[in-house]
Amino acid sequence: MTKAKYIFYGLAVMTMVSQAQEKKIKKAETKFTNYSYASAISSYEDLVKDGYTEEEIFKNLGNANYLNANYKEAANWYGQLFQLGVTDVDPEYMYRYAQTLKSLEKYEASDSWMNKFRKAQSNDQRALAFSDNQDYLEQIEERSGRYKLKNLGLNSKVSDFAPSFYGKDLVFSTARDSGLISKNIHRWNNGAFLNLYKATGDGEGNFTELDKLDRKLNRKTHESSTAFTKDGQTMYFTRNNSVNGKFSRDEEGISRLKIFSANLVDNEWKNIIELPFNGDNYSVAHPTLNKDETKLYFASDMLGTAGESDIFSVEINKDGTFGAPQNLGPQINTEARETFPFVTDSDILYFSSDGHPGLGGLDVFATDLKNDSGKVINVGRPLNGEEDDFSYIINEETKKGFFASNRKGGQGNDDIYSLIETEPLDFSCHTNIAGVVKDEKTGAFLVDAAVKVYDSKDNLISESRTDANGAFAMEGDCTDGNYKVVATKTDYDEGDKIFATVNAKDATGIEVVLAQTDKSAPIGTDLAKYLNIEPIYFDFDKYFIREDARISLNKVLAYLKEYPNVKIEVGSHTDSRANDNYNLRLSANRAKSTAAYLVEQGIDEGRISYEGFGETQLTNDCSNGVPCTKEQHQMNRRSEFIVVK
Numbered sequence: 001m002t003k004a005k006y007i008f009y010g011l012a013v014m015t016m017v018s019q020a021q022e023k024k025i026k027k028a029e030t031k032f033t034n035y036s037y038a039s040a041i042s043s044y045e046d047l048v049k050d051g052y053t054e055e056e057i058f059k060n061l062g063n064a065n066y067l068n069a070n071y072k073e074a075a076n077w078y079g080q081l082f083q084l085g086v087t088d089v090d091p092e093y094m095y096r097y098a099q100t101l102k103s104l105e106k107y108e109a110s111d112s113w114m115n116k117f118r119k120a121q122s123n124d125q126r127a128l129a130f131s132d133n134q135d136y137l138e139q140i141e142e143r144s145g146r147y148k149l150k151n152l153g154l155n156s157k158v159s160d161f162a163p164s165f166y167g168k169d170l171v172f173s174t175a176r177d178s179g180l181i182s183k184n185i186h187r188w189n190n191g192a193f194l195n196l197y198k199a200t201g202d203g204e205g206n207f208t209e210l211d212k213l214d215r216k217l218n219r220k221t222h223e224s225s226t227a228f229t230k231d232g233q234t235m236y237f238t239r240n241n242s243v244n245g246k247f248s249r250d251e252e253g254i255s256r257l258k259i260f261s262a263n264l265v266d267n268e269w270k271n272i273i274e275l276p277f278n279g280d281n282y283s284v285a286h287p288t289l290n291k292d293e294t295k296l297y298f299a300s301d302m303l304g305t306a307g308e309s310d311i312f313s314v315e316i317n318k319d320g321t322f323g324a325p326q327n328l329g330p331q332i333n334t335e336a337r338e339t340f341p342f343v344t345d346s347d348i349l350y351f352s353s354d355g356h357p358g359l360g361g362l363d364v365f366a367t368d369l370k371n372d373s374g375k376v377i378n379v380g381r382p383l384n385g386e387e388d389d390f391s392y393i394i395n396e397e398t399k400k401g402f403f404a405s406n407r408k409g410g411q412g413n414d415d416i417y418s419l420i421e422t423e424p425l426d427f428s429c430h431t432n433i434a435g436v437v438k439d440e441k442t443g444a445f446l447v448d449a450a451v452k453v454y455d456s457k458d459n460l461i462s463e464s465r466t467d468a469n470g471a472f473a474m475e476g477d478c479t480d481g482n483y484k485v486v487a488t489k490t491d492y493d494e495g496d497k498i499f500a501t502v503n504a505k506d507a508t509g510i511e512v513v514l515a516q517t518d519k520s521a522p523i524g525t526d527l528a529k530y531l532n533i534e535p536i537y538f539d540f541d542k543y544f545i546r547e548d549a550r551i552s553l554n555k556v557l558a559y560l561k562e563y564p565n566v567k568i569e570v571g572s573h574t575d576s577r578a579n580d581n582y583n584l585r586l587s588a589n590r591a592k593s594t595a596a597y598l599v600e601q602g603i604d605e606g607r608i609s610y611e612g613f614g615e616t617q618l619t620n621d622c623s624n625g626v627p628c629t630k631e632q633h634q635m636n637r638r639s640e641f642i643v644v645k
Contacts, residue, residue, distance in 0.1 A: 025052065029060070037064040041073075055086055059093065066096055069388050069406060071361055075100035091120035095336070102360030103386045107137060125306065125334040126355045132505050136357035136378070144380035146423040152402075154199050154207055155411040161404035162286075162340070162391045163416050164226045168201040170402065171213070172416055173224035194222040196237065205400060205418055214269045217262065221255070225286040225340070225391070229293055233264045236287035236296065241280060257283035259298060277302075277314060277325050286391075291345040299339040300325070307335040311351055331374030332367060340391045343369070348427070350379075352390035360386035364403065368427040375478070377425055388414075394421060430475040431501055435510025437466050437487045440495075445470025446514060449489040456482050476501065487512040520563040520643075527568065527641035531555050535638045545597050553594070556641055557601050567645035570594045570610040573617055575633040576624050580614060587612030594639045609644070 024047055032040040044061045058081035065074035078097035081089065098113035111134070118127040133139065154160070158175040173194045195218040199207035217223060221240035228235050240255040258278040262269040275296075278284050282302040289296060294316055299309045302325065310333040315323035332338060334355025339362075341351045347369040352362040356376055363384040367376045383389060387407045394401030399421040406414045437449040451472045452463040461483065462474040476483065479501070486496045492514040499507045521530045528535055533552040545553065560566060572590035574583040591610035599605045615623070619635050622628035 024050070025057075029056075032060045032064060037068055040064050041068075041070075053080075053084070055081065055084055055089075058084070062093070062096065062100075066100065069361065071100045071103035071387065075104055091117055091124075094120065095126060099354055099360065102358070105360075105386055125330050126336060129334065129356055133357045140357075140359065140378045140380050140384070142380075143378065143425065144382070146380060146421060146425070147383045148420040148422060149382055150418045151410060152207065152416045152418055154210055155415040157412045159194070159412060159414040160416050161414045162225045163393055163402040163404065164228065165393060165395065166198065166226075166228050167232060168203045170199045170201055170207055171226050171228075172197055172199070173226075175413075193220070194224050196223045196226060216272060217269050222257075227287040227289050227296075229289065235262050235264075235269065236260070236275075236289075237262070238285040238287070241278075256280060257285045259284050259287050259296075276322055283309075286340050288342050290343045290347065295343075296322070297341040297343055297349070298325075299341060306330065306333045307355060308337045309339050311338050311341050311349070329374065332376060337362065342391075342393045344394060344396050346370075346396060348396075348425075350392045350394070352388075352392070359384050361388040361406075362390045364389050364392045366425055366427075371427065371478075375427075377427070379425065383419065394419070431478060432473065432506040432508065433462065433476045433483075433485070433499075433510065434471070434473040434506075434508045435485065435497075435512065436470045437472065437489070437495070437512045437514060438470060439492075440513040440515040446487075446489055446492070449487050449492075449514070451512070452486045454484045454486065455479070476507065483507070485510055485512055487514060489514060491517050493517055520566050523643050523645065525643045527556055527559060527643065528552070531559060535635075545593060550597075553597055554601075557598055557603065560598065560603050560607065565645070566643060567607045567609075569642045569644050570598075570608060570639055571617075571642060572610070572612050572639045574615050576615045576618065576622055576626070577633065584612055584614035587614045590639060 024043065027043055032044075041061065041064045044057055044064070047057055048061070058077050062074045062077035062081060065071070065077065075097065078093060078100060081093060082097065094113050094117040098110045098117060101107075101110040101113065114127075114130050117124075118131055121127050130136070154170075156174060156176040160172060160174045160176070162173040164171050174197050175194055176197075196213040198211050198213055200209040200211075201207050212218060217237065219239070223237060223239050225238040226235055227237075236259055238257055239260050241258050256279070259275045260272055261275060262273075263271040265271070275284070279302060282300060284298055284300045284302065286299045287296055288298070295313050296316055297311060297313045300312050301309050302312070304310075304327050306327070311328045312325045313328060314325045317323065327333060328349075332349070332351070334353065336353065336355030338351055338353045338355060341349060343349050348366055349369050350364060350366050353365055354362050356363070356365055356378065358365075358378055359381070364379050365376050366379055367374055378384060379392075383392075383403065385405070385407050387405060389403060389405045389407070392401065392403040401419050401421070402416055403419060404414050404416050433453055437446045437451065438444065439446055445466070447466055447468055447470060449466045449470070449472075450463070451466060451474070453461040453474060453476055455461055455477075461476050464472045464474045466472045466487075482498055482500050484496050484498050486494060488494050493516075495512045495514040497510050497512045499510055501507060521527060527533075533555050535552070560568070570591045572587045572594060574587045574590075576583075578586070588610075589612070591612045595605075595608045595610040598608055619638075620628070620632055622632050622635075
């Protein structure tokens with residue numbers, strides 16, 4: 001973007017020319033200090049060729065190119081600045097370097113420098129916006145593809161920008177044919193001063209008969225950024241502070257910007273007066289009106305501005321007087337440039353900014369003034385790109401509009417493009433709620449868990465299920481307050497997590513942990529029956545563990561490992577053959593060998609007690625002296641596993 005329009009961000013115009021003929025480095029510094037950036041760039045580049053590698057030279061070369069929208073050149077010089085290894089560089093250079101890297105489409109490198117900037121300036125609105133929107137590129141892509149663009153045939157080889165609707169016609173600012181004599185060349189970028197032109201339209205988007213507006217409007221100053229009342233009788237426009245049509249400068253030699261109004265009388269623009277909230281020591285520019293023409297919006301660096309320029313509004317009273325300007329606040333304004341506001345009939349504010357996360361240079365953003373959340377949305381590609389995109393206007397009924405850009409492929413420094421909006425922006429306010437659900441014990445991600453979000457009054461806000469990675473993502477509402485995420489899954493106890501939403505910010509990184517449902521058997525239960533396993537049988541007069549018994553024992557083993565707090569008592573038995581005392585000893589050995597098997601497999605011996613009951617607890621009538629088959633006696637030679645804790 002050229003200085004021809006950069007000055008209308010609410011910054012200053014400087015026309016002083018240093019007459020000093022000092023050494024090269026002093027001469028370059030003087031040019032830079034006097035805002036002669038185009039000339040300063042050439043002088044500094046000569047110094048670099050001569051071997052100068054000073055910090056101040058790289059800073060000024062970066063800044064001079066940045067302020068002239070030569071972002072790729074600026075990235076080069078900022079990069080060399082940081083290669084010097086200087087540790088106390090102002091964090092603003094980190095931010096500008098990050099911005100210029102986007103113009104090279106080096107988004108990963110840009111994000112890396114933004115993270116450095118965030119650490120250095122944690123309370124900066126730009127750092128906070130980046131922190132809350134680290135997936136900004138994905139968000140921009142989601143909103144992309146909504147416009148059809150066309151370069152207008154009325155563009156020239158110089159700068160054309162700031163279109164505004166004037167009935168069917170289009171009024172815009174241009175640097176064309178204002179002369180190439182030295183008094184009409186601006187030192188900032190060696191470009192001509194700006195004038196207002198009107199292109200006659202046919203209502204179908206075609207324009208003919210390009211005419212320069214009234215000489216009373218176009219003086220020997222910059223004129224730009226117009227806004228017209230619906231009846232076409234009043235216009236507001238931007239002009240340098242001037243006296244008798246010539247620059248008027250402050251004590252620093254800077255000609256500030258002001259908004260003027262004019263009335264159409266007998267087909268001529270007359271009664272040109274400056275608005276009462278202008279100032280000689282700050283700039284006011286880019287007027288636009290709301291639907292009922294009760295408010296004027298503009299950009300300024302007046303007292304109370306957060307950054308280089310902010311968006312303000314001012315009430316227009318019924319008697320034609322104005323109220324006090326109001327800053328639109330930190331949701332919209334950052335420490336960088338917010339400029340070129342435009343308000344639609346439905347109170348959607350479009351503006352350009354290089355403070356909100358974007359694609360590089362100035363991007364066009366939108367916010368719904370009717371919504372208190374103030375959520376700012378990047379309008380996406382192809383309207384936004386790696387260079388400057390600005391001065392957006394649109395007719396909401398026809399979905400047609402215009403904007404300016406210095407992107408590649410244009411006819412001049414800045415070109416005006418027509419646009420057709422094919423899909424509206426979604427301004428319904430919502431927040432992104434995202435996180436994961438995990439197993440409390442193992443930390444494993446839980447798939448297909450049901451996730452619901454409730455507000456502080458237990459109203460269901462949104463619901464979803466976790467994916468293959470245990471992740472969930474939902475949309476919430478924008479109401480400030482506490483919310484609860486509740487997750488459920490079969491075989492797990494319900495889990496929840498409380499979070500808060502403030503200023504419609506997204507809630508991400510939420511982690512809900514679920515504990516497995518305790519299905520341990522109650523005290524007194526025989527695990528052999530509870531687990532529906534084959535009984536642990538022993539051979540006659542033996543107490544070793546049979547191979548068929550190991551299958552059932554391993555199921556008991558798995559259960560004890562799953563429920564590490566469970567304790568059991570192994571009770572072993574014999575049949576009625578042999579005498580009672582012998583059978584007590586035999587059953588005790590069977591109980592001991594059964595417990596030993598479990599301990600050998602990793603179960604803490606403190607969790608297992610054992611006891612032999614001999615033939616005192618027969619499962620059938622095969623007591624002493626009762627004739628029974630081998631199979632009936634086998635039923636009594638067994639081990640049991642009774643839960644005791």
